[in-house]
Amino acid sequence: MSKYQVNEKGYYGNFGGAYIPEMLYPNVEELRQQYLSIIEEPEFQAAYNQLLRDYVGRPSPLYLAPRLSERYGANIFLKREDLNHTGAHKINNTIGQILLAERLGKKRIIAETGAGQHGVATATVCALKGLECIVYMGAIDIERQAPNVARMKMMGAKVVAATSGSQTLKDATNEALRDWINNPLDTHYIIGSVVGPHPYPDMVARFQSIISEETKRQLLEKTGTDSPDYVLACVGGGSNAAGMFYHFLDDEQVALIAIEAAGHGVDSGETAATTALGKEGVLHGSRSILMQTADGQVVEPYSISAGLDYPGIGPQHAWLFKSGRGKYVSITDDEAMQAGLRLTQLEGIIPAIESAHALAYLEKMTFKKSDNVVVCLSGRGDKDLDNYMKYFDL
Amino acid sequence: MENIQKKEGQRLLSIYYTAGYPTLDSTLPIAKELANAGADFLEIGFPYSDPVADGPVIQHSSEQALINGMCVEKLFEQLKDLRQEVKIPVFLMGYFNPVLQYGVQRFCEACKAVGVQGVIIPDLPISEYEDLYADIFKANNLSNIFIVTPQTSEDRILKIDKLSTSFIYLLSSNSVTGSTLEVGESTAAYFQRIQDMNLKNPLVIGFGIATKETFDKATDIADGAIIGTAFVRQLASPNYMERIKDFIEEIKG
Structure with a gap:
């Protein structure tokens, strides 16, 4: 059993359980x-x-995005969960x-x-x-x-x-x-x-693990290796990231990067950057990392993206963060909105603002030409048009 | 820790209310008034932002208490002279996260220091309690009160009885607080099933007790009953202090 998966008592490290x-x-x-x-x-x-095949339309494509790849100087692949029925993972x-x-x-x-x-x-x-x-x-x-x-x-x-x-x-x-x-x-x-x-x-996580299961197979076909250098996904509670990381957890040469929503900035008081600000705590039945007051009252999160607007993260993420297996970072509203527009203009794909957080982190990374990078494009941006229109005054 | 005591034929009445509601400093005066009025023991709730086992009335009282500035630290300050002021047993009730942040050991020590007899933490699971915290509770002579519902299996009830002191909190139905007790056939069968188990702990029925009628029905079957929502609702009235005596007398008849 992987040390990053749940144990027989329902815990990931000291996170998880059933506090009900x-x-x-x-x-x-x-x-x-x-x-x-x-x-x-x-x-x-x-x-x-x-x-999944006949109703959802799986497997979802793994798309080598040529203009993004050119911009970042690496092979940037998008796992197209946005093409699923209902528009997300x-x-x-x-x-x-x-x-x-x-x-x-x-x-x-x-x-x-x-x-x-x-x-x-x-x-x-x-x-x-x-x-x-x-x-x-x-x-x-x-x-x-x-x-x-x-x-x-x-x-x-x-x-x-x-x-x-x-x-x-x-x-x-x-x-x-x-x-x-x-x-x-x-x-x-x-x-x-x-x-x-x-x-x-x-x-x-098991139901979402289809994302990384397909990714491995598709990457092998396209590149000859099923082991990418970097895997990126956004995290609110963390379900698309859990699925995107699942089959790479024990392949320690794959860098796992989880992107949280910083809202107006980690120190702005209006944020959902849980690992940056949170402490160990119990909410909604599990022990994890939680944004809270000194007295243990849950703090209201903020993000422009409603899907990342949650004061905690799943217990597996808390464990990946604490154990160092995953790198947990955050992206502001502004950075995410710019990344959303960038993908639209470079690749003709309007991403969900959640997924745009993951894309935004590419701007902060440096790559080797040979690097294979997979970004989970967890959802499409149709639902966010109102936000995009307001933000960019379209 | 000894079980709660009752005289022959006595029907024990326990009242739940939220600390820091309706005003920050009402916690101890309400306890004193309840004891004077004839309540047999008390549950004082410490508020939490996300009370999933509570209905709208107690949710609202928690929200207001937090706005008023109530927190665990403050509550223990207010209860500093509890034992001089209030002679009946007092239990604290609330969710686990505030306890975890205060520190479980520190929380238990503070309970002992002010003379709290036990705590009810609905979202602290039995297995975690046994593995991590039972020793700390015992060292501080503190009862951890467990809840039994109509769906709780016999094995689990026996285990709860073994781990319990003071009393077992019997839920009249599977519901959040603020429901109404209906003793239909299935409820009666459930209570009978529990009685037939001859548990060592007294049984106190909670959730859905609001009136003399429901209190009497509950205490026909169990040693006592807890009133929460119906009492907290009284506290919204401007002259709530004067009404406490009438409320208790009305229930106890």
Whole structure:
């Protein structure tokens, strides 16, 4: 077993665990006991792979971006998760979890969402399977992300406003957990990132690991080696990064770089740069690194990118950071927006602002001509047009 | 640590409220008034920004308490003279992260120093408690109160009984705080199942107790019952201090 993967107690180093009230124990314990055996069933694998191929459109291409490569003086590959159905990597996980929920006999699906990408991906698979879907979303996010709210509603999901606290992703997660406490028998909670109590971080990472599984194969075909020099991905909770890193964790010659959102700057007070500012703590069921006050109250994060606007990171990321296996850095709003525009103009691809954070870090690196660099293009920028229009006065 | 005591036929009433709500300095005066009015033991909540096991009323009280400036450090300052002022047992209740940041050992020592009998931390799992913290609790003569729900398995209840002192917190239903107790057939069967296990710890029912009627129903079955949301709601009224006595008398009849 890799020292970077979860151990039998549900921990990555000293991070992880299942810090949940007794009311959630039976549901989480049921998952813990069953998720591995279900995922490994041949029928499950066949159904999962078939949906990823025919419904999501996988494998997603690994694209050698010529003009980016020229700019940075290295081979820059983009893993095109933006080309997936619903426009981001999120669907890899919701496909897996809906099959699992079905297998566990659950009739009712709940989810949390920030920008709405995970909410849309959940509503999508619920429509596909004809299951009841309730998505919790911060009241402020509902206002900011009207098109995604409309998408979810079209697919038959009920979108419930979280009106407590800051009325954003963290509070939507609290509301989803409360719903699960109140509905212990027939409900499955599809968490959208590699956060939450064990086994969620491991389960979500496994469903996202298809990203690096394909990348290795595609890179081998294109370059003759399946081992890139650098792998870059953005991190909010960290699900696309967890999937992008997964099959490279034990290949220590691959440098893993995780890019957090610095918002207006790490020291500005308006940031989501968790590893730079956070301390060890417990939120949403796991022990990880968390932005918090000295008294242990969770601090509100800020980023222009709603998908990175989370005060913690998944426990595996906390461990990769602490152990030094991953390099955790941050990019400001301004740097990310410029990188988004740059990709659009050099390659004709409008990235999600989340993914633009990863692209922005290329500007800060120096490469050898022979370096193979893979950037996870986790989502497309359609949902962000409003932001791009405002920022660049288009 | 001894179990909570009751006289023959007595129905124990415990009240939960949030420290620092409605005002920063109301914590100790409310405790004194509750004890005078006849509450048998107390749970004082220390607030957390993300109280996932709580409904809207207690969430709001936590939010307001944080705005008022309540924190763990402040709470222990306010409870400095607790034992001179309040003679009934006092438990602290809250989420794990503030305890972790304060330092688990330091937290337990502070509880002992001010005379707190035990703590209820819903999101501290049994396995982590056993592996990492049980010794610290014991060294400070502090009870860790565990929760049992209708879905808790028999094996797990036996384990909880073994690890518990003072009492076991029995949830009337699987829900967040602020629900309503309904003793239907399945609830009655659940309570009967627990009673038949002859546990060594007293049983105290919480969540959904709001009125004399629900209090009586709960204490027909268990040794005591805890009222939280219904009491915290009272604290929103400007003359809350005067109403405490009536509230307790109304429940205890």
